[in-house]
Amino acid sequence: MASIHDVAKEAGVSVATVSKVLNDYPDxxxxxxxxxxxxxxxxxxQPNVVARGLVKRRSWTVGVLLTVPFTNPFVSELLEGIKTALENSGYDLVRLSTRFDDPTYSFIKHCRSRNVDGVVVFxxxxxxxxxxxxVTAEIPTMFIDTDLFGKRAGYITTDNANAIAMSVKHLHELGHRKIAYISGTLGPAVANLRLDGYREGLRVCDIPYSTVYLEVCDYSFDGGSKAARRLLALKDQPTGIVxxxxxxxxxxIHEIEKHGLRVPxxxxxxxxxxxxxxxxxxxxxTTINQNIHSIGIKSIEYLILMIENPAYTPPVITEPSNLVIRQTTAPANNG
Amino acid sequence: MASIHDVAKEAGVSVATVSKVLNDYPDxxxxxxxxxxxxxxxxxxQPNVVARGLVKRRSWTVGVLLTVPFTNPFVSELLEGIKTALENSGYDLVRLSTRFDDPTYSFIKHCRSRNVDGVVVFxxxxxxxxxxxxVTAEIPTMFIDTDLFGKRAGYITTDNANAIAMSVKHLHELGHRKIAYISGTLGPAVANLRLDGYREGLRVCDIPYSTVYLEVCDYSFDGGSKAARRLLALKDQPTGIVxxxxxxxxxxIHEIEKHGLRVPxxxxxxxxxxxxxxxxxxxxxTTINQNIHSIGIKSIEYLILMIENPAYTPPVITEPSNLVIRQTTAPANNG
DNA sequence: CTGAAAGCGCTTACAG
DNA sequence: CTGAAAGCGCTTACAG
Structure with missing residues (x-):
């Protein structure tokens, strides 16, 4: 690999001059x-970015903290958005091999050691x-779905509450009154906000909230299946399930059909x-469409803004979602 | 961030000595x-890996060339394996933001500029x-599913041909004789090998090969659906489809059911x-299980072997697969 | 056993 | 407009 010295010698100038050409200095x-x-x-x-980074204290690299499996479809789409935003940015993505099981492991030290310019956390x-x-270390960070932010840390998520409320209203408009909700594990902001949305949706539709129609599972096929089984066992079966x-x-759906009922x-x-x-x-x-791709893109775009402008105020963004109506919702069967 | 100089001063020794401690020198x-x-x-x-890399001409970084969408399920699982293998290796993964549309873009230069120690290509x-x-630049590389290898480049793939032959034999054992094959787009090694496997499977089962039962699509739901439609339009419908x-x-399956037929x-x-x-x-x-996770793990393990031992001969690996029998295959309806 | 010095490949005041 | 020099944070012969 040719170095800047080789170029200088070949051109008959100093390395300083070569560097100036490389960096578009006017003089x-x-x-x-x-x-x-x-x-x-x-x-x-080709200039060595690593050497350049050493003196500029930059790496043109964005770190990603991602311990959720890549097989998670949300993760896949998120990465697709991240990739898209990165493509022409001059930055590369580094997945930090974290070791949270090791008590001496420090994620920040890892970031610093790698010189990443910023990090995306999901x-x-x-x-x-x-x-x-x-956030206290003030490393430029974008949190996705984790409700954290600070002087150098932004936060982006879907309008979870509103989305679920939309789903409830959709069923209400179809004449449903017995509307159940199969929540994800409560605790994380995303799950809590969605539950809020369910209650708000019911409130707007003048339907009383009852925990009888609330089930909690781990977002999985099996979890949804078991939750539905419990709901179908009720004497007053729901006619709509969010x-x-x-x-x-x-x-x-699988469970409903197993019970000899039809969807929708x-x-x-x-x-x-x-x-x-x-x-x-x-x-x-019929489902809520999250703009995951857009969330991925924006997380990078804002991160780069933050990186390149220390005074930039980190954003707190709620990305809109929309209801996509397909074939699993229909007018309520009985009043 | 403390540097090695700060540590030296604090300890009252030279930076050379600190470095020796850091690197476990015995003296x-x-x-x-x-x-x-x-x-x-x-x-x-925390030592700065970037600075260390500059002098050692290493980065403890593995680059990945991946232009296929992250939403591709094969990619997801592959990354999951790669991640697993990387976790305790001391290496981080860098996704190189490639720009093949830019004629001046050079992937190798990118690798060199980033100092990646090796690369995985899929x-x-x-x-x-x-x-x-x-491969000519002799940068340590593992190719996944791309039939390329060299002095510093290994190749790993699934036993594609054998896998499809297994599927054919499975159907044959269930009494099927009219066995069709819906191939993926021909050209890439993976698709060609699978077609070879179909023909070999038929041969072993003494069933004559006929292009009438061969359809080609792009691996998608729609593609499979259209291919099945053409097969079902035959006067001599197949009873089994691989x-x-x-x-x-x-x-x-969706198309078959739409035609009023049942699977299996x-x-x-x-x-x-x-x-x-x-x-x-x-x-x-019922489907062929590829050990994608294992392919991801091995690609990294071998890559690291290659990186850390210049004399290591790059492997050419055919990862075994196995048939997972579930509910979409059953004894043939009619002889 | 310890440390001064050179060097990895760059950038950036600064002097000319 | 050009280049010598110092420095980014490390490692590694080499001398003592």
Whole structure:
């Protein structure tokens, strides 16, 4: 690999001059600039970002803290958005190999050691100590779905509450009055906000809230299936079920059909996420579409703004969502 | 951030000595070692990998060339394996933001500029020029599913041919004789090998090969669906269909049911991939399980071996697969 | 056993 | 407009 010294020698100038050409300094004569560029071309020279980073105390690298499995469809789409935003930014993505099981491991030290310019965090609870340190250390950070922010840390999430309220209203408009909710595990902001949305939706529709129609599971197919089983066992079965994920909705549908009922004729079901399969499988799942791709893109765009402008105020963003109506919701069967 | 100089000053020794402690050199007295370690502790010092990398011409970083969408389920699982293997290796993963649309872009230069120690490639055709350069440049590389290898480049893939042959034999054992194959787009090694496997399977089962029963699509739900429609339009409908992906199998099943036929009573269907949904959805899909996770792990393990031992001969690996029998295959309806 | 010095590949005041 | 020198945070012969 040719270094800046090789280029300097080839062009017959100093390395300082080569550096100036590389960095588009104006105080270089056209003649010299040309000589240098020819040498660069000739030697197929490419500046070493690592060396440059050492002196600039930058790395043109964005770290990602992601312990959630890559197989999680939300993660996949998020990464797709992140990738898109990164593509022409000059930054590369580094997945930090974290070791939270090792008590001596420090995520911040890791970031500093790698010189990452900023970090995107998804799927860590706000109780994760490393995460807290991140905001006090004032390393540029974008939190996705983790309700944390600070002087150098922004927060972006979906309008969870509003989304679920929309689903409830949709069922209400179809004549449903017995509307159940299969929540995800409560605790994380995302789950709590969605539950709020369920209650708010009912309130707006003048339907009393009852915990009888509230089930909690882990967002999975099996979880949704079991939750639906319990709901169907009620003497007063719900006619509509709102779910906190597409997977739990798929599980619920499976269970409903196992009980000899039909979706949507007997029971309507609404999902959450609008994953690929919601569209592809039949019947198409009525569900909330989160702009995950957009969340991924924005998290990077804002992160880069923060990185490149120390005075930039980190954003707190609630990304809108929308209800995609397909074939799993229909007018209520009986009043 | 404390630097090695701060530690040296704090401990009252030279930076050279601190460096020796850091790198476990034996020629340091216990007393000095202790002083240094205390200073490190005190200052919460963490060596800067980037600076170290500059002198060692290493980065403890593995680059990944991945232009296939993250939403591709194969990619997700692959990354999960890669992540697992990386977790305690001391290496971090860098996704290089490639720009193949830019004619001046060079993937190798990018790798060199970032100082990555090795790279994992998935989803690029062997005709990609950047890829070819990679093997001639002798940068440690593991190719996944791309049939390329060299002095410093290994290749790992699933036993594609054998896998499809297994599916054919499975159907044959169930009494099927009219066995169709819905292939993925031909050209890439993976698709070609699977087609070879179909023909080999038929041969072993003494069933004549006919292009009438061969359909080609793009691995998608829609593609599988359309391919199945054409097969069902034949006067001599197949009773068993082998597919090159789970998604095309799902599409085929959907089409079969739309024709008023039942799976598996009327037509048996076999998928390929054993994605999450193959297990979760009902009826469970009989399919080929690829050890994608294992492929991800091995690609990293071998890559690191290659990186850390210049004499290591890059491996060419065919990872075994296995048939997972669920509910979409059954004895043939009629002889 | 310890440390001064050179060097990895860059950038940036600063002097000329 | 150009270049010598110092420095980013490390490592590694080498001398003592």
């Amino acid at each position: 270089v004569s056209d003649k010299t600039r040309k000589k240098v560029n020819i040498a660069i071309e000739l030697l197929k020279y 799927g860590e609870g706000r109780d994760n100590k490393s995460i807290q340190e991140l 779910c906190a994920s597409d997977m739990s909705a798929f599980g619920a 004729e007997d029971v309507s079901v609404v999902g959450f996420d609008n994953t690929y399969y919601a569209e592809v499988f039949k019947p198409g799942l | 340091v007295s216990d007393k000095t070692r202790k002083k240094v370690n205390i200073a490190i502790e005190l200052l919460k010092y 989803g690029e055709g062997r005709d990609n020029k950047s890829i070819q350069e990679l 597919c090159a992906s789970d998604m095309s199998a799902f599409g085929a 009573e009327d037509v048996s269907v076999v998928g390929f991939d054993n994605t999450y949904y193959a297990e979760v959805f009902k009826p469970g899909l």
